[in-house]
Amino acid sequence: MEIKNTPIKEQKNYGNSVFPYVINGENQKEKSEFLLWVQQNKEALKATLHQNDAILFRNFPIQSAEDFEKMLDAAEFENMDYMGGAAPRTQVTKSRILTSNESPASEAIPFHHEMSQVPNPPNYIFFCCGISAEKGGATPIIRSKRVYEQFQNINAEFANKVEQSGVRYIRVMPEKTDADSAIGRSWKETFQCTSKEEAERKMQSLGMEYQWLEDNSVKTTTAILPAIRNYQDQKMFFNSIYAAYHGWNDARNEGHKSVTLADGAYIDDTVMNTLTEKMKEDTVSFHWQEGDVLWINNNTVLHSREPYQGARKVYASIAK
Numbered sequence: 482m483e484i485k486n487t488p489i490k491e492q493k494n495y496g497n498s499v500f501p502y503v504i505n506g507e508n509q510k511e512k513s514e515f516l517l518w519v520q521q522n523k524e525a526l527k528a529t530l531h532q533n534d535a536i537l538f539r540n541f542p543i544q545s546a547e548d549f550e551k552m553l554d555a556a557e558f559e560n561m562d563y564m565g566g567a568a569p570r571t572q573v574t575k576s577r578i579l580t581s582n583e584s585p586a587s588e589a590i591p592f593h594h595e596m597s598q599v600p601n602p603p604n605y606i607f608f609c610c611g612i613s614a615e616k617g618g619a620t621p622i623i624r625s626k627r628v629y630e631q632f633q634n635i636n637a638e639f640a641n642k643v644e645q646s647g648v649r650y651i652r653v654m655p656e657k658t659d660a661d662s663a664i665g666r667s668w669k670e671t672f673q674c675t676s677k678e679e680a681e682r683k684m685q686s687l688g689m690e691y692q693w694l695e696d697n698s699v700k701t702t703t704a705i706l707p708a709i710r711n712y713q714d715q716k717m718f719f720n721s722i723y724a725a726y727h728g729w730n731d732a733r734n735e736g737h738k739s740v741t742l743a744d745g746a747y748i749d750d751t752v753m754n755t756l757t758e759k760m761k762e763d764t765v766s767f768h769w770q771e772g773d774v775l776w777i778n779n780n781t782v783l784h785s786r787e788p789y790q791g792a793r794k795v796y797a798s799i800a801k
């Protein structure tokens with residue numbers, strides 16, 4: 482089977498690339514053949530991913546988290562642990578598959594690069610649909626360089642200030658995971674530890690400042706992190722500004738106070754609201770079909786999640 486793009490109506494065309502690239506497996510049944518094909522074509526598939534920033538595999542014989550894991554193993558992506566991420570998740574397979582963010586169905590998860598608030602974020606994030614929601618529940622994606630361009634177009638002076646300053650993220654993490662919050666992952670799970678001392682060592686190693694609160698939650702402030710990153714000579718809106726500003730709202734946190742410039746100033750509300758409108762032009766959102774697999778270059782693409790109704794199971798995995 483050759484690697485060829487079979488467009489879906491949601492796909493965007495950017496001249497020398499499409500977004501996402503879509504490979505249709507045409508419902509071939511043989512799992513072992515499919516895995517062999519992935520293994521034999523792994524370099525070409527990765528080149529296609531780098532050219533187009535995301536690949537959707539549709540109608541391939543993927544029926545479980547285990548199949549998804551085997552596909553990633555066949556492509557020889559180097560697995561990465563989820564240390565430092567904010568989202569409540571459950572480990573599904575032994576090594577590399579977790580549920581995607583299990584935060585409440587009624588809430589959208591705003592656009593973000595995976596783990597952009599830690600010093601070494603994954604190069605890749607992968608999703609696989611186990612159960613497609615009755616309504617909603619897409620995983621919208623957008624090219625980060627387009628967001629950077631829009632950010633500049635809206636207010637170049639502010640954009641340059643953010644770029645030069647960098648940003649800090651402020652988040653209160655509970656002792657026990659709060660399933661009612663998209664950023665409710667406990668500090669114990671986040672840092673994979675059981676004691677405050679261990680957590681402190683992890684936070685220090687991540688360059689975070691911290692303050693223990695009365696209820697054993699911890700208020701963390703990251704080091705100054707870059708807001709804009711260069712990736713292969715292109716500027717990316719690589720940060721969690723959008724996600725923190727729009728999404729870090731729960732019993733412990735307020736989004737618009739969750740991200741600051743280096744000097745402590747908050748992010749401009751008008752810029753953020755305009756950016757949200759402008760991003761719609763470049764957003765791709767397709768309804769998940771069961772067995773769909775999405776490969777994303779986390780350096781160049783932001784992803785999000787729509788609210789949904791009914792059961793939904795989407796698996797996630799990250800790689801170095």
Ligand SMILES: [Fe+2]
Nearest residue numbers: 593594595784
């Ligand atoms: Fe994510």
